Amino acid sequence: MADPVPSLADIANARERIAPHVHVTPVYHSELLDTYTGARVHFKCENLQKVGAFKARGASNAVFSLSAEEAARGVATHSSGNHGAALAMAARRRGIPAHIVMPANAPSVKQDAVAAYGGLVISCEPTLAAREATLERVVAGTGAHVVHPYADPRVIAGQGTVALEILEQVPDLDVIVVPVGGGGLLSGVALAVKHLRPEVEVVAAEPEGADDAFRSFGLGELQPSVAPKTIADGLLAGLGALNFTLIQQYVDTILTVTDANIVAAMRLQWTRLKTVVEPSGAVSFAALLEHPERFRGRLVVTVISGGNLDLDRLPW
Structure with a gap:
């Protein structure tokens, strides 16, 4: 992809x-x-x-976009779980190695998933600096091609394919609610929606304990993520610069939600919708529970972004 900013055509090609x-x-x-x-x-x-999460879309688009020469050296990334599993899966399907740097405190179920897909797990300290430094060492030693979890135009384009399906499946919708962490899913979905159906409102939902996207959006300048703390472990990443550029252009608003409402949303989806949802995946529905006045009477699509979690450590 020559242009570092993905386009609607890139999303269509990714699909x-x-x-x-x-x-x-x-x-x-x-x-x-x-x-x-x-x-x-x-x-x-x-x-x-x-792999139980939208991450399969972006990782697959990135891996299958590589030239034969690039792919031969394998791929590498850092991830707290879902992106790592998705990249390992896509790499295995293409027959190339995948090196996944993971923080030592990543849920064991997510580390096990990466290994099950054939990814090589490299453990590091649970800080962004440690993740990036470890990834640099891996790339220096292997020559692997880096596929960033969210600040990669190929990944963003892949995640944007979610929106193409939604607009076909629920053509008369009023609002789409999307979780935001690093911003790969949100920026891809928002780009697609605003090009195809600009009247549809795009709302992001973020844990209040990891609210750098909310602060960045409100202040109009990228803000750092400082010691985020939330049950939604998949949304701890700081917002990417490329993602923020797209979010500023295409997202209507960002709402924050409490961990209590994330758990309430998760529980309702398990018991009433009969589907397994991880905390990060419940954040979008939590926004409707916490801010019902914004959505009352409207047709809303909330994106359940993933369902991977440790069944021995449920929050109830």
């Missing part, structure tokens, strides 16, 4: 490129959950995606 490697995920609806918010709520179930 065709990754079609053999990912699922078209379903949209669920529950009339009972409508009553909790006063909205007509539909759920885009990326928890039912390959």
